[in-house]
Amino acid sequence: MPRVTIARNILAANEEIAADVRRRLAAAGVRCINLMSGPGAGKTTLLERSVARLRGQLAVGVIEGDIETSLDAERIEAAGAQVVQINTRGACHLEAHMVRDALETLNLQRLDLLFIENIGNLVCPAAWDLGEDLRAVVVSTTEGDEKPAKYPQIFAAAQVLVLNKMDLLPYVDYDPERVCTQALAVNPGLQIFALSCRSGEGLDAWCDWLLAFTSKRSVTTARETPYIMGGAGS
Amino acid sequence: MHELSLAQSIIEAVEARAEECGVERVRAVHLRVGEASGVLVDALQFAFEMLASLSPTLTGARLTIEITPHRAWCEPCARTFTVMDFVARCPTCGTWSTRILSGTELQILDMEVGADGEQGSQE
Ligand SMILES: Nc1nc2c(ncn2[C@@H]2O[C@H](COP(=O)(O)OP(=O)(O)OP(=O)(O)O)[C@@H](O)[C@H]2O)c(=O)[nH]1
Ligand SMILES: [Mg+2]
Ligand SMILES: [Zn+2]
Ligand SMILES: [Zn+2]
Numbered sequence: 624m625p626r627v628t629i630a631r632n633i634l635a636a637n638e639e640i641a642a643d644v645r646r647r648l649a650a651a652g653v654r655c656i657n658l659m660s661g662p663g664a665g666k667t668t669l670l671e672r673s674v675a676r677l678r679g680q681l682a683v684g685v686i687e688g689d690i691e692t693s694l695d696a697e698r699i700e701a702a703g704a705q706v707v708q709i710n711t712r713g714a715c716h717l718e719a720h721m722v723r724d725a726l727e728t729l730n731l732q733r734l735d736l737l738f739i740e741n742i743g744n745l746v747c748p749a750a751w752d753l754g755e756d757l758r759a760v761v762v763s764t765t766e767g768d769e770k771p772a773k774y775p776q777i778f779a780a781a782q783v784l785v786l787n788k789m790d791l792l793p794y795v796d797y798d799p800e801r802v803c804t805q806a807l808a809v810n811p812g813l814q815i816f817a818l819s820c821r822s823g824e825g826l827d828a829w830c831d832w833l834l835a836f837t838s839k840r841s842v843t844t845a846r847e848t849p850y851i852m853g854g855a856g857s
Numbered sequence: 858m859h860e861l862s863l864a865q866s867i868i869e870a871v872e873a874r875a876e877e878c879g880v881e882r883v884r885a886v887h888l889r890v891g892e893a894s895g896v897l898v899d900a901l902q903f904a905f906e907m908l909a910s911l912s913p914t915l916t917g918a919r920l921t922i923e924i925t926p927h928r929a930w931c932e933p934c935a936r937t938f939t940v941m942d943f944v945a946r947c948p949t950c951g952t953w954s955t956r957i958l959s960g961t962e963l964q965i966l967d968m969e970v971g972a973d974g975e976q977g978s979q980e
Contacts, residue, residue, distance in 0.1 A: 624971050634863075776895055
C-alpha cells in the first residue's frame with residue numbers, strides 16, 4: 624500500500640503559536656515566566672507577594688490559568704498587577720493559543736515582566752510550550768518530599784525551582800535537601816529558591832533574581848530543553 | 858488525560874496532508890513517540906480510533922506507534938546510554954549529559970493510503 628510522508632510534530636500547531644507569542648513578547652521587551660506547580664503549592668500567593676514587593680521597580684502582568692473561577696485573578700488584581708483570567712473548563716494544562724488570545728487584553732508596552740500561572744498540575748503543563756522565556760516549578764513543604772522523583776518531567780523541563788511554605792517546616796515531615804537532590808538529579812542546572820510567602824523569608828532573594836532576570840535580555844530560553852513535547856529528535 | 862487533544866491534532870494533520878495529496882482514504886498512520894514524552898499510548902490509541910471513526914478520510918484507519926527509548930550521549934565516554942527515570946547521568950563515568958538523543962519525540966511519520974474498496978494491510 625502506498626505511503627505518504629507527513630513528518631510533522633504532533634504539537635507543531637502549538638509550537639507555531641508559541642513562537643509567535645515569543646516574538647511578540649520579545650518585540651515589546653517583555654520577559655515571560657511560566658509558573659507551574661501541583662494544586663495549592665502557592666503560585667498565586669507567590670505572585671501576590673512578588674507583585675507587591677516589586678511595585679515601583681517592575682511592571683508585572685499575570686495571565687491566570689484556572690480550570691474554573693476568577694478567584695486567583697481577583698487576588699492578583701488586588702495586589703496591583705494587570706491580569707487576564709483564562710478558564711480552561713476542564714483542560715489540565717494551558718496551551719499557546721490561550722496565551723496568544725490573552726495577550727490581546729494586556730497592554731504589553733506597559734509591562735516588564737509577564738507571569739503565566741499554569742493549571743495546578745504536576746503532570747503535563749511542562750510539555751506545552753507557551754512562548755515563555757523561562758519555566759519555574761513551585762513545590763511546598765505540605766505536599767511530600769518525593770515530588771521530583773515522582774514527576775521528573777516537569778522538573779527536567781524547568782529552569783527554576785521554588786520551595787515554598789518553609790515556615791511550616793517544623794510541623795511536617797519534609798526534607799528540603801532530599802527534594803533538591805532529586806530535582807538536581809533530573810536537572811543539574813536548576814536554580815533553587817527556598818522561601819515562605821507567609822513569613823517573607825527568602826522573598827528578597829527571589830525578587831532580586833526577578834529584577835536581574837527581567838533586565839537581562841538573553842538568558843537561556845525555555846525552548847532549549849528537550850522536555851517539552853517533541854523537543855529532541857524532531 | 859490530554860490524549861484526546863493529541864489525537865485531534867494527529868487527525869487534523871493527517872486530513873490536511875491527505876487533502877494536499879488528493880488522498881481519499883487513509884488506511885494507517887504511523888507515529889514515533891518517545892518513552893519520556895509522557896504520552897499514554899493506550900489512551901492515545903483509544904482516542905484516535907474514536908475520532909478516526911468520525912472522519913470520512915480516516916474511518917477504520919489503524920494507528921501504529923513506534924516507541925523510542927530515552928537515550929543520551931556521554932561526551933567523555935563517547936557513547937550513548939539509557940536514561941533511567943529522567944536522570945541523564947552516564948552509568949559508566951557519572952557525567953551528566955545535556956544531549957538527549959531520543960525519547961521525547963511526538964512525530965507523525967507517514968500514512969498508508971488506498972482508494973475505496975482496497976483492504977488495509979494487516980501488519
Ligand atoms: N503557611 C503557608 N501557607 C502558604 C504559603 N504560601 C501559600 N500558602 C497558602 O497555601 C494555600 C494555597 O495557595 P495558593 O497561592 O492559592 O496556591 P496555588 O498554587 O495558586 O493554587 P491553585 O491555583 O489552586 O493550584 C493558601 O491557603 C495560601 O495562603 C506559605 O509560604 N506558607
Ligand atoms: Mg492559583
Ligand atoms: Zn494536560
Ligand atoms: Zn560516561
